[in-house]
Amino acid sequence: MNQLHAPLLSLCLLFGVPSLVSAGEPVAGGAPPAVAGTPATSPWLTDLDVAKARAKVENKDLLLFFTGSDWCPPCKKLTAEVMTKPEFLTAVAPGWILVEFDFPQTKEQAAAVRERNEGLAMTYGVEGFPTVILADAQGRPYARTGYQEGGPALFLAKMTELHANKVKRDGLISQAASAAGLKKAKMLDEALSISGETLIGGYETEVAAIIAADADGKGELKGKYLAIRMRAEVRALMQKGDAAGAVKLLDGLIADPTIFGQGRQDIHVGRGAVALQQGDQKTAIAQLKLAIAAKPDSPQAAKLNEILAQFAAAPATETKAVEAPPAQAPELLMPVAP
Numbered sequence: 001m002n003q004l005h006a007p008l009l010s011l012c013l014l015f016g017v018p019s020l021v022s023a024g025e026p027v028a029g030g031a032p033p034a035v036a037g038t039p040a041t042s043p044w045l046t047d048l049d050v051a052k053a054r055a056k057v058e059n060k061d062l063l064l065f066f067t068g069s070d071w072c073p074p075c076k077k078l079t080a081e082v083m084t085k086p087e088f089l090t091a092v093a094p095g096w097i098l099v100e101f102d103f104p105q106t107k108e109q110a111a112a113v114r115e116r117n118e119g120l121a122m123t124y125g126v127e128g129f130p131t132v133i134l135a136d137a138q139g140r141p142y143a144r145t146g147y148q149e150g151g152p153a154l155f156l157a158k159m160t161e162l163h164a165n166k167v168k169r170d171g172l173i174s175q176a177a178s179a180a181g182l183k184k185a186k187m188l189d190e191a192l193s194i195s196g197e198t199l200i201g202g203y204e205t206e207v208a209a210i211i212a213a214d215a216d217g218k219g220e221l222k223g224k225y226l227a228i229r230m231r232a233e234v235r236a237l238m239q240k241g242d243a244a245g246a247v248k249l250l251d252g253l254i255a256d257p258t259i260f261g262q263g264r265q266d267i268h269v270g271r272g273a274v275a276l277q278q279g280d281q282k283t284a285i286a287q288l289k290l291a292i293a294a295k296p297d298s299p300q301a302a303k304l305n306e307i308l309a310q311f312a313a314a315p316a317t318e319t320k321a322v323e324a325p326p327a328q329a330p331e332l333l334m335p336v337a338p
Contacts (some may be wrong), residue, residue, distance in 0.1 A: 043089055044100045046113070048120060048139060051099045055137035061166070063096050063159075064133040064141075066117075066126045071105040074147040075130040081151050088152035092159075103129065118239075122232045124201040133199075134162055140202035142166045143195045165194045173206065185213035185221045200228055216258055223263020226253060227270075234270050238277070246274050265294040269304070285311055 045051045048064075055062055065083060067075040082088050083098075092098065101117045102109065120126075124133055124141060134143040143162035148154060172191035176184050188210045192198055200207050207225050214222040230253055237246040250271040253259060259267065272287035288308055292301045 043093065044083075044098045046100055046102075048099060051097045052137060052139050055097045058097070060095055060097050060137065061163075062133075062135040062137065062139060063092065063098050064120075064124065064135060065098070065100045066103070066121060066124075066129060066131040066133070067100060068103045068105065068129045070107045072129045078130050078132075078147040081149075082155045085152045088156065091152070091156050122236055125199065125232070134159065134166075135202065136166060138202060141195075141199040142169050144197065144199065162195070169194045176209075181213055182219045182221075185210045185219055188213075189221050189224070198224070198228060200225065217256075217260050217263075220261040220263060223259035223261060223267075225263075226256075226259060227263040227266035230267060230270060234274065238274070243274060243278055247271070250274065261295050262298060262300075265291045265298060265300060268294060269300070281311065 044065075045054075051062055054060075065078075067079065069075060069079070083100075089098075101120055103114075103117060103121070124131075126133075128146070130146050132145045133141045134145075135141040142165040145158055145162065148158065169191045172187050172194070176187035176191065179187055188206050189198075192200060192203055192206060192210075207229065210225050211222045214220075217223055230249065233249060234246045237243070237249065250267060253267045254264075254271060268287045268291035272284040272291065275281075275283035275287060285308065288304050292304050292308075295301060
């Protein structure tokens, strides 16, 4: 194994950049029997724009199902146990538009569809399968869930529970409209974090307002949202093989004196991940040390210290680009929650 592989894997897992490494291990549990595809009359759509237009006209919310239909065991189970069950489809019909985004490994899929789905996965921060996102008719998410045992009844109960997030979110956004400065930024931040994690896909207006309201960065919200946005942008650049573009983006953010705390830590982590992918161990280590210094008491700092220990335990290596092993299946890498 390449000397850099262990810290590279750890750092990419932490940063949540699946384009940098492969999930080389098979998904645990073994694949259950394949689930038959949905019929031509399926209520499931595959085009988000069409779904949003219909949701607006019919005054419904969106259920977005990100799946790996031909390789992912829990995706197959969720499809078989919930998503294709008549009782589920009947129950959701009055209030929901269903949209499926598939990431197959062996099934044929048009390149344009694959590219579109990958873009949506980045927009919605999807880094594991299956992922189910509940969103309003504009496509703004307010909850995220995945596979759980129990069939349609329990899944529907979970949807009802999560729908309460939308009501709370809308109230906070409404209150923020009459607020200003850091108070406004904090209200909008609470609204976007209503699910327990920060969801920014579809919230471009709110994110811009948060950054503007915390212009000096002292509330650490400007940095938080620049870092979250950076994560998706870096992943996109690295998937295109544009490491130089990723470095330019990250170095620009590092040079911004108004980014503090967790946001600055996340940006240094991203810079270290890209450096290590390029085989630049010296820069990676320096960036991880800067990341720890930015917020030394954070849970992420403890994990970064563990990664630095992996470097210390490995013999020194020449600077050499690290190639991830060929992908066996779509990556199931999850970042540390902000």
